[in-house]
Amino acid sequence: MSQKSYISNSVIRRLPRYYRFMGELQKEGTAKISSAELSVRMKLTASQIRQDLNCFGGFGQQGYGYNVAELRREIGDIIGVERRVGTILLGAGNLGRAITTYFDFPKYGCELIGIFDADPKLENTEIAGVSVSSMLKLRTFCEQKSPEIAVLCIPKESAGVVSKVLVGCGVKAFWNFTHYDINLHFDDIIVENVHLGDSLLTLAYNVNNTNK
Amino acid sequence: MSQKSYISNSVIRRLPRYYRFMGELQKEGTAKISSAELSVRMKLTASQIRQDLNCFGGFGQQGYGYNVAELRREIGDIIGVERRVGTILLGAGNLGRAITTYFDFPKYGCELIGIFDADPKLENTEIAGVSVSSMLKLRTFCEQKSPEIAVLCIPKESAGVVSKVLVGCGVKAFWNFTHYDINLHFDDIIVENVHLGDSLLTLAYNVNNTNK
DNA sequence: TAGATTGTTAATCGATTAACAATC
DNA sequence: TAGATTGTTAATCGATTAACAATC
Numbered sequence A, B: 001m002s003q004k005s006y007i008s009n010s011v012i013r014r015l016p017r018y019y020r021f022m023g024e025l026q027k028e029g030t031a032k033i034s035s036a037e038l039s040v041r042m043k044l045t046a047s048q049i050r051q052d053l054n055c056f057g058g059f060g061q062q063g064y065g066y067n068v069a070e071l072r073r074e075i076g077d078i079i080g081v082e083r084r085v086g087t088i089l090l091g092a093g094n095l096g097r098a099i100t101t102y103f104d105f106p107k108y109g110c111e112l113i114g115i116f117d118a119d120p121k122l123e124n125t126e127i128a129g130v131s132v133s134s135m136l137k138l139r140t141f142c143e144q145k146s147p148e149i150a151v152l153c154i155p156k157e158s159a160g161v162v163s164k165v166l167v168g169c170g171v172k173a174f175w176n177f178t179h180y181d182i183n184l185h186f187d188d189i190i191v192e193n194v195h196l197g198d199s200l201l202t203l204a205y206n207v208n209n210t211n212k
Numbered sequence C, D: 001t002a003g004a005t006t007g008t009t010a011a012t013c014g015a016t017t018a019a020c021a022a023t024c
Helices: A007-025 A035-042 A046-053 A068-079 A093-103 A135-145 A156-168 A196-209 B009-027 B035-042 B046-054 B067-081 B094-102 B135-145 B156-168 B195-207
Strands: A065-067 A085-090 A111-119 A130-135 A149-152 A173-176 A190-193 B066-067 B085-090 B110-117 B131-136 B149-152 B175-177 B189-192
Touching: A007 A035, A007 A046, A007 A068, A007 B110, A007 B156, A007 B195, A035 A046, A035 A065, A035 B067, A068 B195, A085 A093, A085 A135, A085 A196, A085 B195, A093 A111, A093 A135, A093 B094, A130 A135, A135 A156, A149 A156, A149 B195, A156 A173, A173 B195, A190 B195, A196 B067, A196 B085, A196 B149, A196 B175, B009 B035, B009 B046, B009 B067, B035 B046, B035 B066, B066 B067, B067 B085, B085 B135, B094 B110, B110 B135, B131 B135, B135 B156, B156 B175
Parallel strands: A085 A111, A085 A149, A111 A130, A149 A173, A173 A190, B085 B110, B085 B149, B110 B131, B149 B175, B175 B189
Antiparallel strands: none
16 A cells, blocks of 8 residues: 555644654654554544554554554655755844754755855855855856755845745745745745744734633 | 634634735735735635634625725734733743844734743843843742743753743743643643744655655 | 454544625 | 625535454
8 A cells, every 4th residue: 555646734744743753752662652552642533643644555553553663764754854855045144043053954854055145244154064155156056056945034025036036046945934925926836934923923812812 | 793702723823924914915005905805915715814804803894895904903903912922932042042133022922021041151141132041040030020921942851841840830821942742741731833843844745745 | 363453434523615695 | 876895604625533344
């Protein structure tokens, strides 16, 4: 039994979490786990776990459960963590610098191969071992290294122009920290939005509207 | 027609985006918009927009549409942006510092009133005008200032202990940047997860599994 | 073999979309 | 008044949960 033809977004969004839990179980030395046990740990239904995993193939064994190490490897393969997708970061301000230094890209399937900033003063400085280049070098760089993912940490105002250039350069996907809605402007471009403002507003709503 | 008794999570998560679009329209000087026009802009169905807004009350006028300024104000009130919820940040590492400097808390309904870090060397330093305190002062601070939201930027390993202390101190909600699943351990606590790792893995999945 | 647990189909639940009567 | 567009009910679609036969 191999992969289903269509996999819903809801399932895909749960994959990283399964992957994470398998990592933890493995660290704890757990060799096997049943959907029932896992459901308690993850606060999901056992049914959902089995449905989800079965989208990608029969990883379990009836009467036994799931082999933790094997399942982790399988999910990792599905996501493609080992692929190390070429990634560039745009905007070396506070947020961009923090992500570069704080974030372990290879752990999450990516390799950070370049940083670009509009400010010429930053050119040739280094952040976490990656040197910052001028925006003018972007096109040439992309032609040579063909990055597939761009991390957008630039001001909202420049996001329209910059994303257009990047798409023109062959970038296929955006990890978008700006509040610019990239997906409204391109089809066939993969976008993962990290709208921190929206996230905090949601929290504020819940704080202000939950009856104590 | 006032607020519905139950509002689904899906609707709540769209509120900040409506709020954002109303802000933009207002800036552009648009006085009124119909659900049909807005649906084009936001890539939603007009039906969904009307359904969503009607959860909170009849903000529109038949035959006319929605008054942009009024709708923005209404949504702002619903979220509670003006309330400025007392917020503390835990962990003044790269990420914590970046969020403090980069992020405009008041714009998103919160006021950052304290930063705490386990490292005694950081005590009494300042980040973006807010001074860093020792973790030892956390309890006293909470008793005096009663912050409602805690932003967690600490290592995953300490997240269990720290969140427990915070809940004990009366903190009601977490903006959680760690990979620790707070909600698995407490009921009645509001959690907004920003699992950056999960987010990037989702992007990696899509990049690796989209047929070009 | 018997017990356990998966894979998978069927039933339920919730969210989105369509339709239209109410009304500005 | 007539046209436009909302508010709201009904229909559809998709995702979650339940049930159970297959099988290790």
